[in-house]
Amino acid sequence: MSADRFRMLVARFRERLWVKPLLMCVVSIAAAVGASLADGTGLAHVVPATASVALETLLSIMASSMLVIATFSVGSMVAAYGAASNTATPRSFGLVVADDVSQNALSTFVGAFIFSIVALTGVKNGYFLAAGLFVLFILTAAVFGLVIVTFVRWVDNIARLGRMNSTIEKVEQATADALVRRRNRPTLGGVPVRALPRGVPVHATEVGYVQQIDVARLQTWAVSVDARVVVAALPGAFAFPDRVLAYVSVAAEGDATPELGEVMASFTIGRERRFEDDPRFGLVVLSEIAGRALSPAVNDPGTAVSILGALVRLFAQWCQPAADDDAPACDRIEVPELSVHDMFDDAFTAIARDGAGSIEVALRLQKALQSLATLGGPAMRTAAEDHARRALERATSRMDLPYDLAQVRKAAAFATPALRDD
Known part of the structure; x- marks a missing residue:
């Protein structure tokens, strides 16, 4: 299996909510049962005695509370996933599901519940002796500490998960990773x-x-x-x-x-496009988020402006020198390179169309294209100037106030020789 195929499989498993909880359940069962191995050693002569009643109480508290917290965490995660799909775009769902903090939290809560049930059953049936009870008590205290730290960290994360800014950051990061790999x-x-x-x-x-x-x-x-x-x-x-x-x-x-x-x-x-090997898909998703923000039902030009900033950062990263690839080239396989013009179409066409009547978006779009025209090479400059002229034409047909249109014309002068002469 090649490294690229392995990376794709890992990405698919990260989107499955059952993978990490299942692994944590296996670890929890092994830890609870493995504590009995201490009974076959001389550890019982050097460790203090542990009351089984106290351990049963701790495990009972953990068993009853962890199931409630796990159920609550699932509900919160589902609400966050729905918010991401409704406020941003359904194409961002996979990235939100793959959030490591939320998956780790759910895995910890489910694992703690399984650990407490297995350990409590063993304690009540006399499965552990003195050394085993002491080791089980240490494990229970460690699990309690892990649950508390995970819960505090997860509460901070769940407050942001599914929100617009968080979703944009995840999409931008996934697109940046794909662009770096392709660069x-x-x-x-x-x-x-x-x-x-x-x-x-x-x-x-x-x-x-x-x-x-x-x-x-x-x-x-x-x-x-x-x-x-x-x-x-x-x-x-x-x-x-x-x-x-x-x-x-x-x-x-x-x-x-x-x-x-x-x-x-x-x-x-x-059935669906993926972010890992398809940088253009990330650009499309960012453009979709901006398009939804510019719809009459939402009317949020600020989000579109934020998307333009993210697109400039991504294309600036694309212009960075490529890292040396030590892997030998597959000299029998010919592969076309990405077209900068196609990437600009994915990123800016929808924003220019939906934001043509908004002075904030139209101005920021022209400034973004101007910065990219000076940042990249000839191909990027040509693409930026072409999109600047298209955006100006759309703004001309949509804007009613002459002053606003004059501002956009001034910003687009870098791509239009006639306007520079004026």
Whole structure:
């Protein structure tokens, strides 16, 4: 299994609420039962005696309270998930579910409940002797301390979980991580496309979005059959039975076409787009949050302005020098690089459309595009100027007050030579 595929599987498990509680339950049962191992040692001669009645009382209190707290935590988490979907965008749900603090808190509460039930059953049935009771008391005190620390930390986190600012931060961070990975590996570990795609087309066999491409697996297959593969569908592309995923060409003419099942299996296709290997999806989600904030029902231009700031930070990070990739390139796999123009379309088109009538958003959009035009290279400057002109045209058709429109025209002068001359 390649590192990229393993990372994707880990990300999917992080979105499952049952994984961490299940692991904590196993650990709790092992700890409660393992305390009896001390009875076979000489520890009973050096530790103080522990009253089983006192231990039963502590465990009973923990068992009754932890179930209530765990139920309360689940209710609070579900409310936060609903708030994130309703106030921001449903596409942010996976990131909110994967919140480590909330999952750790739920796991701790459920684990403490299981620990107390198992330990209480053992104590009442005389399963532990003197040394075992002492070790169990130490474990119970440690679990109590862990629960208190976790609860205090979780209360601080749950007050922010699902709120707009918290959701925007999570989406921005996930997008930044994806952008850094793609910046450091612009061709996903392969080599740039050298010419027009040619060879045998490999079509998708199901409908969905390309979530991940196992380039290392493609390289291994291409070496085994002496072929080259040109990827035609990057992560985020919509796949359907007629969509070409890749083109395969064998080294020598006249050779039989190799079995292409391994090529299709290297493309992970799912119902939804994912953040990990699809930086453009993060830009789309941020744009969706801004679009919802600019809707007449919400009318929150401040959130759109915050999104513009996040987009500028992300593109500024994209312009940073790429880190050296020590992994050898998969020289038989050609992968196209991301288009800056496409990324700008994902990020700014919806905001320019929905915020064309808002002077706050229109001005901040022009300033954001101007900063990106001076920050990036020629491709980013061209894309920024193009979007600035489009945004100006939309503002011209939507704004009624001449003064507001004059302000936007002034801000867009960097992209319009006629306005600079004026």
